[in-house]
Amino acid sequence: MGVGDVSKRILLGRKLRSAQLGETLLPKRIALPVFASDALSSVAYAPDEVFIMLSLAGASAYVWSWKIGIAVAVVMAAVIASYRQTVHAYPSGGGDYEVATVNLGQTAGTVVGSALLVDYVLTVAVSISSGSQYAAAAIPAIQGHEVLVAVVMVLLLMAMNLRGIRESGAFFAFPTYAFMFAILGMCIYGFFELAIGDLPMAESAGLDITADPDFQQPLTTIGLLILLMRAFSSGCAALTGVEAISNGVPAFRRPKSKNAATTLLLLGMIAITMMMSVIVLAKQMGLRYVDPHQLDRLTMNGQPLPDDYDQHAVIAQIARGVFHDFSPGFYLVITVTGVILVLAANTAFNGFPVLGSILAKDGFAPRALGSRGDRLAYSNGIVFLAVLACLLIIVFEAETTRLIQLYIVGVFVSFNLSQLGMIRHWTRALEREPDAAERRRMMRARLINAIGLSFTSVVLVIVVITKFLAGAWITILAMAFFFMVMRAIKGHYDKVADELAAGDEDKVMPTRVHAIVLVSKLHKPTLRALAFAKATRPNALEGVYVSVDQAETAQLLEEWDRRNTGIPLKVLHSPYREVVRPIVDYASAIRRANPRGVVAVYIPEYVVGRWWEQLLHNQTALRLKGRLLFTPGVMVISVPYQLRSSQIARERGERDELRVHPGDLRRGRVRLRDRDRDRQIQR
Known part of the structure; x- marks a missing residue:
């Protein structure tokens, strides 16, 4: 708690x-x-x-x-x-x-x-x-x-x-x-x-x-x-x-x-x-x-x-x-x-x-x-x-x-x-x-x-x-x-109710799904996002990387080719070192080319257990989601990756659930010993 x-x-x-x-x-x-x-x-x-x-x-x-x-x-x-x-x-x-x-x-x-x-x-x-x-x-x-x-x-x-x-x-x-x-x-x-x-x-x-x-x-x-x-x-x-x-x-x-x-x-x-x-x-x-x-x-x-x-x-x-x-x-x-x-x-x-x-x-x-x-x-x-x-x-x-x-x-x-x-x-x-x-x-x-x-x-x-x-x-x-x-x-x-009222045309499936996975580095969160996007079987799938430094871009391309992911990597050059705008413009361009299709943007995110760690991660992802949510025809999918510190928050929650509170027995709630035994069996 x-x-x-x-x-x-x-x-x-x-x-x-x-x-x-x-x-x-x-x-x-x-x-x-x-x-x-x-x-x-x-x-x-x-x-x-x-x-x-x-x-x-x-x-x-x-x-x-x-x-x-x-x-x-x-x-x-x-x-x-x-x-x-x-x-x-x-x-x-x-x-x-x-x-x-x-x-x-x-x-x-x-x-x-x-x-x-x-x-x-x-x-x-x-x-x-x-x-x-x-x-x-x-x-x-x-x-x-x-x-x-x-x-x-x-x-x-x-x-x-x-x-x-x-x-x-x-x-x-x-x-x-x-x-x-x-x-x-x-x-x-x-x-x-x-x-x-x-x-x-x-x-x-x-x-x-x-x-x-x-x-x-x-x-x-x-x-x-x-x-x-x-x-x-x-x-x-x-x-x-x-x-x-x-x-x-x-x-x-x-x-x-x-x-x-x-x-x-x-x-x-x-x-x-x-x-x-x-x-x-x-x-x-x-x-x-x-x-x-x-x-x-x-x-x-x-x-x-x-x-x-x-x-x-x-x-x-x-x-x-x-x-x-x-x-x-x-x-x-x-x-x-x-x-x-x-x-x-x-x-x-x-x-x-x-x-x-x-x-x-x-x-x-x-x-x-x-x-x-x-x-x-x-x-x-x-x-x-x-x-x-x-x-x-x-x-x-x-x-x-x-x-x-x-x-x-x-x-x-x-x-x-x-x-x-x-x-x-x-x-x-x-x-x-x-x-x-x-x-x-x-x-x-x-x-x-x-x-x-x-x-x-x-x-x-x-x-x-x-x-x-x-x-x-x-x-x-x-x-x-x-x-x-x-x-x-x-x-x-x-x-809003009139806008959200369902009609027959809302059951029509999109003609095409173009999936893009945002890449900052080629690490575990990125590989997990690529694997998940590939499992959804979109019509087109590619990684997207925003280049703001030539040396880092060259290093990423070399590692991408060495791992042979089987997924193409699109490099968006940003001479003014912007990250959010090039991605939004690229997704919008894909949507305009196929108005009846959708663009699925997969964003890898870290899951942390301490409040101050949230300040150190996911800031670019938050800005991206804020912009992409206003872009018609673009779907935003967060792909979480749990860091070790997230275990702290999970254990804290479990300890609170296991704690016996005043009045639990009188209210007929499950006894601590039985609940703890069930958790041990599940593990």
Whole structure:
């Protein structure tokens, strides 16, 4: 096993057989933290965005906070109910993409695919950037290095997911459940204090908020409507990640659809409860919260705050107030919130590769995205997502406030097309379903999807109107770019398929085979290549030597005549000491003289066992193959000759096969002693 193999084994673990795919499937208790961490983690920043938007009109606008929360909760409930229909109707894991493609056509499916790809990348960038900001607030040494910290976090998540979906899920389960326990426990205790009249005020309750000049009191009806629309669109960030479960149905244990639908229901109930509890508690505790870049709008008794004032996040202020007499509770909430913001990106690391594999299967993405790695994860998709997320983090300097403006546009585009596709799906199914009970079920499902479409379409319009100039236009451009790239890839694959389609004329044999064996010296590799070429019985056979030195050429000709190989030797003179061009020109000339024939070029190559030996041999052969492969009618045949050092690589591989690995006996693999005995018998 080489150094590269050892490093790969340490990072990723042992390879898994394709037959072990069932061992990587997830039970509901692991699937919930794997696929729901993104939606649950939005509790850490969605309420913040609601209060930031409402603060534009001053603290008096906070009276609308719980109403905005209810509106977001209603939309989330409708979307989750709609997706429960999707996972039952389309359990293959295509999710929104499959629904749109099957029911609305290829163009709609490509739009959904591009929207989801962009949203997954943004999910990683936003979650990791937010986590790095939390880390910087807790650890002063990190301040100023948020971008580096965020990139490192992305790479760590990538490594974890490359080890396989089940292993990464088990790793992420504890922090996700700890986050749910901490937030729900904080809210329950806070409501208990509220009931007994002992709920303390937030640390920012004594501050005043100066309204933004565009929202000066008193607000007009239009101004209030715009303000509420902006707050609502920011709060809808809580809906991101809901669609990941419909894309990840194949990762669930059987019955897949039922388990996925149950997980969706649990996600909805927990996320809505947590979000509403945080918003209500923040309002009751008198919280004051503004855009971190506009802290000058906060004052105390009419005086500006100190320059070093640090505005803590909404959850942090609630936790500090609720657990004012129990500091471990405060630190638990802050710690698990920071961790879950990082791990929320794991939802995208599970959804993006699956979607990429489906797009690759349909020809809209490079086929490499559809290949499973050593641990049966879609490794290329995981790496591709990590690279894109790192680029986004670097460009936007890991600032969540800037990235959040790009968020949720793509996901609501996919929501709308998915719901429209499901309505058409049920309409078509009703046309051919005679059973009355089944028809009632389908009509109920269609009504649920229709309600979901009405809600998500309104939200999409609001999001585009309120966020377009704030940065959403970048997301729309990115979606258009992915759309064009995917269509171009599809067009390329279709064109190649048309070119490769077999016809009757492809069975016609060439009229003539002219074989040439490349000769550099008259040694064992050359003699082996000559013997092999002669055994194929071509119509014409000759050796070809490129002359760059008269003395060496004369010596070769003399030895050729002395050995009497019975094969003529063609000498190509190269006054400019080129080797590749004369051979390519000569092969092309033979082909032109007989267009219906082929030219077979035999190239002797050395097989070596050490990586550095490869640098010392076969360089001319590699250049020749690269040129000849582009020459029509020319076939390139490599004739290997194993040097003694190649035995090193072969023995290394055999030793690795003979080594007993942990779990071999439990998995029923062949015992070392029996396999070794069989090898000895064969030898």
